[in-house]
Every structure is written in structure tokens, then in C-alpha cells.
Amino acid sequence: MTQALLIEIGVEELPAIPLLKIVNTIEKSWKNILEDYKLSNDFEFIYTPRRLVLKHAAMPVKQEDSTVEFFGPPLVAAIKEGVPTKAAEGFARKCGVDFEALGRGEKNGKEVLYFKKEEKGEETSALLQEMIEKWIASMAFGKMMRWGSRSDEYIRPVRWLQVRMGENSVNVELFGVKSDTKTYVHRMVSYDAVEVPTIDAYENILAEGAVMLEPKQRESVILSEFDALEAEHHIVIERDASLLAEVVAITENPKALVGTFDELFLELPPEVIITSMKEHQRYFPVFENGKIANKFVVVSNAYTDDYSKVVAGNERVLKPRLADGLFFYQNDLKNGLSTDGLEKVQFIDGLGTLADKIVREKNIAIRLLALYMDKLEKETGKSASELEKAMDRAVNLAKADLMSEMVYEFTELQGLMGYYYAKALGEDALIYIAIKEQYMPVGEGAELPSSIFSSIVAMSAKLDTLLGLFSVGKIPTGSKDPFALRRAVNGIVRIVTEYDLSFHIDDVVALLKEAYNEFDTKLLTDFIIERINKSLDANPSVIAAVLASGERDINEIAKKVTALNEIVSSDTFKEQFSTFKRVANISKDVDLDADLSIDTALFREDAEVSLYNAYEKVINQDYADYKTQFEALFGLKRELDAYFDDVMVNAEEKDLKQNRLNTIASVYKTFKDIADIKEITV
Numbered sequence: 239m240t241q242a243l244l245i246e247i248g249v250e251e252l253p254a255i256p257l258l259k260i261v262n263t264i265e266k267s268w269k270n271i272l273e274d275y276k277l278s279n280d281f282e283f284i285y286t287p288r289r290l291v292l293k294h295a296a297m298p299v300k301q302e303d304s305t306v307e308f309f310g311p312p313l314v315a316a317i318k319e320g321v322p323t324k325a326a327e328g329f330a331r332k333c334g335v336d337f338e339a340l341g342r343g344e345k346n347g348k349e350v351l352y353f354k355k356e357e358k359g360e361e362t363s364a365l366l367q368e369m370i371e372k373w374i375a376s377m378a379f380g381k382m383m384r385w386g387s388r389s390d391e392y393i394r395p396v397r398w399l400q401v402r403m404g405e406n407s408v409n410v411e412l413f414g415v416k417s418d419t420k421t422y423v424h425r426m427v428s429y430d431a432v433e434v435p436t437i438d439a440y441e442n443i444l445a446e447g448a449v450m451l452e453p454k455q456r457e458s459v460i461l462s463e464f465d466a467l468e469a470e471h472h473i474v475i476e477r478d479a480s481l482l483a484e485v486v487a488i489t490e491n492p493k494a495l496v497g498t499f500d501e502l503f504l505e506l507p508p509e510v511i512i513t514s515m516k517e518h519q520r521y522f523p524v525f526e527n528g529k530i531a532n533k534f535v536v537v538s539n540a541y542t543d544d545y546s547k548v549v550a551g552n553e554r555v556l557k558p559r560l561a562d563g564l565f566f567y568q569n570d571l572k573n574g575l576s577t578d579g580l581e582k583v584q585f586i587d588g589l590g591t592l593a594d595k596i597v598r599e600k601n602i603a604i605r606l607l608a609l610y611m612d613k614l615e616k617e618t619g620k621s622a623s624e625l626e627k628a629m630d631r632a633v634n635l636a637k638a639d640l641m642s643e644m645v646y647e648f649t650e651l652q653g654l655m656g657y658y659y660a661k662a663l664g665e666d667a668l669i670y671i672a673i674k675e676q677y678m679p680v681g682e683g684a685e686l687p688s689s690i691f692s693s694i695v696a697m698s699a700k701l702d703t704l705l706g707l708f709s710v711g712k713i714p715t716g717s718k719d720p721f722a723l724r725r726a727v728n729g730i731v732r733i734v735t736e737y738d739l740s741f742h743i744d745d746v747v748a749l750l751k752e753a754y755n756e757f758d759t760k761l762l763t764d765f766i767i768e769r770i771n772k773s774l775d776a777n778p779s780v781i782a783a784v785l786a787s788g789e790r791d792i793n794e795i796a797k798k799v800t801a802l803n804e805i806v807s808s809d810t811f812k813e814q815f816s817t818f819k820r821v822a823n824i825s826k827d828v829d830l831d832a833d834l835s836i837d838t839a840l841f842r843e844d845a846e847v848s849l850y851n852a853y854e855k856v857i858n859q860d861y862a863d864y865k866t867q868f869e870a871l872f873g874l875k876r877e878l879d880a881y882f883d884d885v886m887v888n889a890e891e892k893d894l895k896q897n898r899l900n901t902i903a904s905v906y907k908t909f910k911d912i913a914d915i916k917e918i919t920v
Contacts, residue, residue, distance in 0.1 A: 240279070240296035241404035243362075244437045245370065247290045247412065248398035248422055254487035256379045256393060257285065267376040268292060271369050276301050277362060284451055286490045287539075288422065291451065297403065301359030308333050309343060310351030326351060363408045366401055370410060388413060398422060402437050423447020424491055426541040448491040448541040456486045460537055463494035464522075467535065471496055474525040475535050481516055488520070489539040496524070497553045501532045503560040506567055507658045513648050514559045521556070566643040575638040575659050583640070586721075588710035588755070592637055595702060598753050600633045603698040605749055610690055610739055617690050618668065625691070632672040632695050635660060639673075653677050668692075679729050686736050693733045700726040701750065708762045709754035727769035735796040742791045743767070763790075770795060776803035779919040786914035801865035802913050805872065812920045817875050817882070818909070822916035824887060824899070825906035834904050840897045845884040849877040849901065857908055864912065871909055878905070 265283040272278045277298050284291040310316060310329035317326060322337045330337045333353040343352030374392065382391040390413060401408040401417040410417045420431035421440070427447045434440050441451055450456045460482065464475045473496075485492070503511065508523075508530040515521035515534050524533040536552045538545060581593035589595065607614065607629050614625055639645050639656035648655075657674030661667075672695040675687040687693040704726055707713070714723050734741040743766050747759050770792060771781050776799045784798040805811060828834075841847050852874055861867040887902065889895045909915045 239299050241299055242402075242437045243281075243292070243294035243297035244400060244402040244440060245292040245366075246398075246400040246421060246440075247374075247396060248400075249288060249290070249392075249396055250394040251287045252285070252290075252394055252487070254287075254484040256381075257487055258483055260378060261285070264290070264373075264377055268373050271372055271376075275365055275369060276304075276359070277365075285453060285487065286449060286451060287488050288490065298362060299403075300361045301365075303359050304357050306355055306357050308353040308355075309345045310340070310353070312348045312350050313342070316351050329353075363403055363406070366403075366408050367410045370401070370412065374412065386414075398431065400434065402434075402440075405436065424449050424541050450490060450492070453486050456489060456492050457482065460485065460489075460492050460494055463492075464535070467494055467496055471533070472526070473531060473533060476512075476523045476525065478516065478522065481520060481522065485520055485537045489537060491539055491541050493538045493540065493545060495536050495538055495545055495549050495552075497521075497534050497536055497549045497556070499532050499534065499553060499556055499560060503564055504530065504532055506560065506563055507655070509651060509654055510563045510567065510644065510648065511560065513651060514563055515556070517648075517650075518559055519552070519556060521552070562647070563644070566647055570639075570642040570644055570655070570659060571662055573642075574663060575635050575656065576641065577634065577638050579641045580637060586707065586710070586712070589706045592640065595706075596634060596637055598702045598706070599636070599698040600630060601753055602701050602750055603629050603633045603694050606694045606697060610694065613737070613739070614690055614694075620668075628666055628668050629691070629694065631665070632669045632691075633698060635665070635669065636673050636676045636695060636699070672696075679732055681725065682728065686732060690737050690739070693737055693739075697730055697733055700730055701746075704762065704766075705747070705750055705754050708759075708765075709757045711757075713761065713765070723765070724769055724772075727766050728773045730766075731770055731773045731792055731796070734793045739793055740791055741793055744790050766792075774799050776800070777806055777918075777920075779917055780806050780913075783913040783915060783917035786917050787910055787912055789912075798864050798912055801863065801868055802918075804865060805868050806918060806920060814872070814875055815918065815920055817878050818872070818915050820882065821878065821902055821906050821909075822914075825903040826916070828899055828903040828906075830903060830907045830910065834900045834907065836900050836904065837893075837897050840894055842894075843884050845877070845880040846898075846901070849874070849881045849905075852877045853901075853905060853908075867912065871905075874905060 261283075268281065268283065269278075272281075279294060279296055279298065281297075282293045284293065308329070311323075311325045315325055316323055316329070322330075326337055326340075329351055330340055333340065333355070335353065339353070341352045341354070343350055377393070379393040382393055383395070384391045385395040392413060396413040396415050398420065399410065399412055399415045399417045400419065400421060401410040402419070407417055407419050419434050421434050421443065422428075423432055423444060424447055432443055432447060434443055444451050450459065461477070464477065467473065468475055511530055512523045515523055519534075519536070522535040522537075524531045524535060526533075534552075534556065536549070538548045538552075540548050542548070577593060577596065580596065581591050583592045584590075585592050585595045604626065607625060611622055611625070614620075615622065618625065620628070635656060636653070637656075639652055639659060642655055642659070644655045645652045653674055653676050657670050660670035660673050668689075668691050671688065672692040675692040676695050676699055678685055678687045678692075678696055687696050703721065704723055707721055707723060712721065714721075719725075730741070733739070743763050747763055751757075751759055767785060771778070771785065774781055774796060780803045781799050784795055784802065787798075789795050789798065836850065838847075838850060841850070856870045856874065859870065861870070881901075885898060887895070887898045889898060906915070
């Protein structure tokens with residue numbers, strides 16, 4: 239038998255971001271609790287700013303009866319000379335019976351003490367107090383609070399509670415609040431508790447009280463209103479998914495409204511306007527003809543017939559924030575870009591100041607510049623001396639905006655404000671774009687720097703952080719990576735593969751290490767290799783095969799992995815690969831560094847001649863890319879199959895056997911020079 243169940247925990251306004259971070263965990267936790275209590279069934283978890291709700295259409299009214307079996311110690315250990323041992327008595331206590339009530343059973347081929355009992359399922363209503371307490375305790379919001387004289391804590395004070403099963407209110411108490419049959423609607427409708435006569439009436443009462451219970455409904459309403467506003471005002475509203483989720487979480491009666499601000503604030507960089515709107519006010523930016531407009535969209539939670547005061551109030555709140563931004567911007571332009579003061583800003587303990595970091599980054603950038611000079615001269619049309627001068631200037635100014643008033647106020651705009659200031663102050667485009675792109679990519683799949691020049695600036699910062707932190711022993715462990723070193727390696731991998739840049743890990747680290755405290759560079763190079771393994775999108779065994787070849791150039795590794803993965807992923811590869819596994823297995827005891835010369839005079843079978851000729855043709859060709867080379871090597875399958883059919887590799891004659899092993903090992907070694915095929919699994 240089942241009944242509907244409603245659990246509503248009423249709270250003061252929940253902070254949106256902590257809630258959204260764990261919303262899936264909250265739902266999963268209740269599912270796990272249901273499983274633990276043998277009450278699994280479908281349910282819906284819903285939230286508004288002032289309530290957490292669980293709805294069950296068919297909750298079992300009681301647990302099912304069950305049979306519980308207990309297996310005890312072996313009889314040889316349970317009974318000595320006809321008397322139960324302490325182990326036997328302990329087992330009897332565990333079962334809640336006297337020793338005489340215990341039976342005998344078999345487990346793992348041994349006769350053991352055994353007891354079976356029937357357990358009656360408990361009423362669900364009697365379990366809900368304990369279940370809800372566990373659910374509440376599982377919610378790891380982070381920072382919690384206490385209220386009144388209570389010593390327990392929760393994300394926000396609990397103000398009301400409903401636990402309804404069928405037509406009955408279940409007696410549950412949380413944080414001193416006892417469950418009853420009342421709820422609260424929108425504050426602009428009523429401050430008083432509203433009676434909920436039945437579970438079926440719950441959602442209608444909330445709707446009449448201007449509370450949209452379902453988050454999906456609130457989101458749908460907001461997006462529909464965005465569509466209407468865009469059509470009415472001929473605007474485009476930026477639909478930031480994370481901001482939308484936050485707004486859904488803080489509204490019960492969403493209403494999208496258009497506000498305006500003075501056009502003089504359009505002098506500000508668009509990102510400053512957008513950041514002021516999003517971060518501080520949760521407004522959505524508005525665009526006209528592809529440019530930021532002096533408009534914004536606010537999603538109000540008010541319930542009123544006249545929203546003009548709501549719009550005016552939000553316009554009034556935004557104005558001083560934009561005025562502050564304009565003051566900072568104009569003041570920063572007046573002061574210019576300068577690194578003065580960075581010598582007083584600590585970078586990381588043991589690595590000096592940000593001024594010291596700039597010096598190290600310059601050293602890296604100039605060395606990378608030399609490695610990629612040919613490509614840069616083609617890309618920019620500038621001479622080597624011009625590029626060296628521009629690189630020095632770009633790295634020198636890259637961190638200058640950290641001393642600006644704007645970045646002090648909006649730290650997330652670092653780099654970006656340096657771009658605007660450098661551009662306004664007449665710096666070369668190479669320089670101000672590199673300043674803007676110095677932190678790219680900021681995450682997986684994020685935008686890359688737009689040029690090799692900018693990429694060198696970005697890689698210099700990442701490499702200095704990697705070398706610096708490893709040199710002072712701040713190495714990521716487990717899942718902990720407070721300085722985002724894994725992300726730094728991922729960024730370097732993406733950059734060098736995008737721009738086809740040679741990047742030999744050992745050589746680059748050896749070239750740069752002198753600027754840091756002495757440390758075990760193998761730890762760093764191994765860390766980089768491990769990250770390559772994680773960052774490339776391919777069959778893991780393909781990556782392992784390429785890495786096992788000893789290749790240490792990130793770009794070449796990526797090219798080989800891409801080429802080999804395409805071949806390995808084909809539908810026909812699996813059935814063909816057994817031949818090459820056999821090649822690897824036969825070669826496993828052969829010293830590949832020894833002389834693998836093949837004496838054609840010892841050939842006795844046509845298959846030996848055919849394989850040798852085909853192999854010679856393959857190794858003496860020039861290949862445009864790795865895929866063509868892999869295809870040629872895997873193209874030896876026909877000759878290898880014939881060889882294995884017609885030729886006894888382990889011949890009795892020593893010279894003949896060695897010659898045949900050398901033939902197969904030579905094929906394997908040629909593979910291994912680009913990828914160790916024994917590592918591949920399909």
C-alpha cells in the first residue's frame with residue numbers, strides 16, 4: 239500500500255550559489271536514504287528561495303517484512319567439550335536469543351552457527367523523523383549558521399515544516415520547529431501562514447499565493463519573457479546559463495523587466511558594464527546591433543500591478559556602481575600602465591614578488607621566442623629585433639593592471655583591463671592583444687590565444703608557475719591542485735598542438751631550470767607527461783603506446799596519437815590487430831638495441847623474401863604525416879600473415895632462428911620508434 243508524501247522545509251532565503259552547487263547531491267542523498275530504509279520509490283525534489291520540497295506520489299506506508307540470516311563462527315570454534323565458547327555466546331547476543339535457540343548452517347564448506355528471524359517492516363511515518371534528520375545532515379552547503387539559542391546549525395534558519403502522508407500530518411521536529419499543515423506564500427501576498435487542507439491542494443495554494451514551485455517553470459517563464467522583451471524593444475538579451483540558474487533559485491514569482499542607464503557610461507569597456515551588472519546586481523546585459531546598449535534586464539521577484547517603481551529602484555542602484563567604474567577607468571588611464579608597486583606584492587612564498595615573476599617570465603618568453611622565431615616572422619611580418627622588443631614590452635606590461643583601481647575593484651577583469659589601457663595608450667596591437675590573452679585558455683575547451691605571439695606570453699606565465707612551484711615543493715597531490723598546475727599543462731598542450739609548435743619537454747625544462755631553486759626536474763617532466771595522458775582525447779592505450787615510444791615533444795605526441803587513434807578506432811582494426819600483437823609477443827625477448835641485421839642469404843621461404851621486400855619499401859619511404867606512415871606499417875599484415883603461416887621462427891638452427899627473430903623484431907622496432915604496439919588494447 240502506498241500514499242502520497244509531502245515534505246516541505248521552510249527557511250529564510252537560501253543563498254543561490256551554495257544551493258546550486260549541491261542541488262544534485264541533495265536529491266541523490268534522499269534517494270540513498272530511501273534505499274537504506276528499503277523504501278525506494280520515485281520522488282521529485284523541488285526548491286524555491288524559501289523552501290526545500292520532496293514530493294512522493296506513491297510512498298510505501300511501511301517497509302516490507304523481511305527474513306534476516308545470521309552466520310556465526312564455525313562449530314569447532316563455537317563449542318568446546320560441549321560448552322559454548324565466548325564466540326558462540328557473543329553471536330547469540332548479536333542475534334538477541336539464547337545459545338540454545340541457535341541453529342546450524344553451512345558457509346564456505348564449514349558447519350557454522352546459524353540463526354534466522356523474521357523482521358516486521360516498520361511504519362514509514364515512524365521512520366520519517368530519522369530519515370529527514372539524516373537528509374538535512376547530508377547537505378554540505380559549506381558555511382552554516384546558528385540562530386536563537388540553538389547550538390545546531392543549518393544554511394539558514396528553519397521557520398516552518400510540513401510532513402504530510404496521505405491525509406495525515408506526521409509528527410516531525412527540526413531545529414525546534416514542529417510539523418503542521420501550514421505553508422507560507424509570497425510575502426507581498428501575505429505574511430501569515432496559510433492552511434493546506436490536503437497534499438493535492440498544496441501547489442494550487444502556492445500558485446494562488448504567487449509562488450511558482452517548480453524551478454523549471456520559473457526558468458521557462460523567464461525565457462519566454464526574454465523573448466517578448468527582445469521582440470518589443472528590438473534588443474538581444476545575453477542569456478548567461480549560470481546567471482539564469484541563480485536567478486531561478488532566488489525568485490518565486492519571476493518577472494523580467496527592462497531598465498536603462500545613462501549613455502555616458504558606455505565609455506566604459508563592455509566587460510566592466512557587464513561585470514557590474516552580473517556580479518553585483520544579477521542583471522542581464524542587453525545588446526543592440528551587436529554592441530552593448532545602455533539597457534539591462536532585471537528579473538524581479540516582486541508581486542505587484544505596477545513594476546515601474548521596481549525598474550526605477552534598480553536603475554537607481556546600478557548608477558553609482560557604473561559611476562564608480564567610470565571614475566576608476568578614467569583615473570587609471572590618467573595614471574597609465576606601470577609596474578611600480580608590484581615589487582611589494584608577494585607572489586608565492588619562496589618565489590618572491592610579482593616583479594620577480596615578471597623577470598622570470600621575460601626570460602622564458604625570450605627563449606621561446608627564439609625557438610619559434612621563423613613562425614613568428616611569417617605570422618607578424620616583423621623582424622627578430624622588433625619581435626624581441628615587443629615581447630619584452632608585452633611581458634613587462636602583462637601584470638601592470640594589477641595595480642589599477644579597476645582591477646582592485648573587479649579582480650576578474652585582470653588582463654582584460656590591461657588590454658584596454660594599453661590599447662588606449664597607443665601600444666602595438668601585438669602587445670595589447672597578448673596582455674588580454676595572457677591567461678588563456680582558462681579551462682577545458684576555453685578559447686585559446688589568437689596568435690603565436692600571444693601564446694608565448696601565455697605559455698611563459700604557465701611555465702614560470704609550473705617550474706616555480708615545483709622548485710619550492712608545492713606539487714599537486716591527489717585531487718588537490720590549489721595553484722591549477724594541471725590546468726596550466728593542459729593549456730600548454732592545447733596551445734602547442736593548435737599552432738604546431740615544437741615543445742620537447744626535457745629540453746624546455748633543462749633550458750629554463752637555472753632561474754629556479756634546484757629541484758628534481760623529473761618530477762615536473764613526469765607530471766607533464768601524466769597530464770598529456772589525461773588531456774588528449776583518444777583511446778588511453780593509444781596514448782600509452784605513443785608515450786612508450788619515448789617521444790617527448792608534446793606536439794609530436796599529439797600528432798602520433800591523433801593518427802594512430804583514427805586507425806585503431808576503425809571497425810576493421812580489431813580483427814587485423816592480432817597479427818601485430820603476435821609481432822610484439824615474438825619480439826619481447828629480443829634486445830632491440832642490439833644488431834638486428836637481416837641476412838637475406840639465409841632466406842629459405844618465399845614468405846621471407848616477400849616480407850623483407852615489403853618492409854624495406856616501407857622504411858625507405860618519406861611520409862607526409864604519421865597516419866600515412868602507420869597505414870604503411872599496418873599494411874604489412876598480408877606479408878606477416880603469410881610469414882607466420884609458412885615460416886618457423888623458432889628454427890632449430892641458431893643462425894636461422896636469430897635471422898628470423900631479427901626480421902620480426904625489426905618490424906616491431908620500426909613501430910616502436912613511433913608507437914609501441916604492444917600497449918594497444920582494442
